[in-house]
Amino acid sequence: DTGVSQDPRHKITKRGQNVTFRCDPISEHNRLYWYRQTLGQGPEFLTYFQNEAQLEKSRLLSDRFSAERPKGSFSTLEIQRTEQGDSAMYLCASRQNNEQFFGPGTRLTVL
Amino acid sequence: AQSVTQPDIHITVSEGASLELRCNYSYGATPYLFWYVQSPGQGLQLLLKYFSGDTLVQGIKGFEAEFKRSQSSFNLRKPSVHWSDAAEYFCAVDNSGAGSYQLTFGKGTKLSVIP
Numbered sequence: 493d494t495g496v497s498q499d500p501r502h503k504i505t506k507r508g509q510n511v512t513f514r515c516d517p518i519s520e521h522n523r524l525y526w527y528r529q530t531l532g533q534g535p536e537f538l539t540y541f542q543n544e545a546q547l548e549k550s551r552l553l554s555d556r557f558s559a560e561r562p563k564g565s566f567s568t569l570e571i572q573r574t575e576q577g578d579s580a581m582y583l584c585a586s587r588q589n590n591e592q593f594f595g596p597g598t599r600l601t602v603l
Numbered sequence: 604a605q606s607v608t609q610p611d612i613h614i615t616v617s618e619g620a621s622l623e624l625r626c627n628y629s630y631g632a633t634p635y636l637f638w639y640v641q642s643p644g645q646g647l648q649l650l651l652k653y654f655s656g657d658t659l660v661q662g663i664k665g666f667e668a669e670f671k672r673s674q675s676s677f678n679l680r681k682p683s684v685h686w687s688d689a690a691e692y693f694c695a696v697d698n699s700g701a702g703s704y705q706l707t708f709g710k711g712t713k714l715s716v717i718p
Contacts, residue, residue: 525705533710534607534693547704583647590699591637592706596646
C-alpha cells in the first residue's frame with residue numbers, strides 16, 4: 493500500500509517568489525488535508541477537500557495561498573509572493589475511516 | 604473552540620524507565636482522539652486512536668493510552684522506553700462531531716532518552 497507522498501521534500505526560495513507543492517494521497521481516499529507546522533508547534537489546519545471540492549479553509553489561509561484538487565486525486569498548494577513568515581513544514585494527509593494518514597511534508601524556507 | 608493542551612514541552616527519561624505524556628482536550632462532544640509521533644524532519648506516524656468503547660487503547664511500538672472523560676484527558680504511556688522512542692509526540696482531537704473534519708493538535712512534547 494503506497495502512502496501519502498509529497499513533492500518536493502525541501503524548497504528554498506527568495507521572498508516574493510511563488511512556490512507550488514504537490515500531494516498525492518493514498519488512492520481511493522476521497523478526503524485530503526493540508527496543514528502547516530512551524531518550529532516548536534503542532535500542525536495547524538489550512539484546508540480540506542472532499543474529492544475535488546474544497547469544503548473548508550482556515551483563516552490561516554490568506555489570499556496568497558491557493559489549493560486545488562482538480563480531479564479529486566492529487567492536490568497542489570500554491571503560495572504567491574512568499575514572505576519569510578511562510579517558512580514552515582507543509583503537511584498533507586488523506587483520510588479514511590476517521591483516520592488521517594500523513595505524508596513526509598515539504599519543508600519551505602523563504603530567504 | 605476545540606483545543607488540545609500538552610502541558611509538558613520537553614521530557615527526559617532514562618532508557619528502560621516508564622513514560623507518561625499528558626494530554627488534555629476541550630471539546631463539546633465525544634471526541635475522536637489520536638497520538639502521533641514525529642521524528643526530526645519527518646511526517647507524522649499514528650501511534651494509536653480512540654473512537655469509542657474500551658477506554659484503554661493499545662497502539663504500535665508498545666504504547667497505550669487511556670481516555671478519561673471526567674478529566675478530559677488522553678494520556679500516553681509506555682512501561683519501558685527505548686532509545687529509539689526519542690521523538691516529538693502530538694496529541695490530536697478530530698472535530699468530526701462538530702461538523703468539521705480537521706484535526707486540532709497540541710503543541711507537542713519532545714521526548715529525550717538517556718542511554
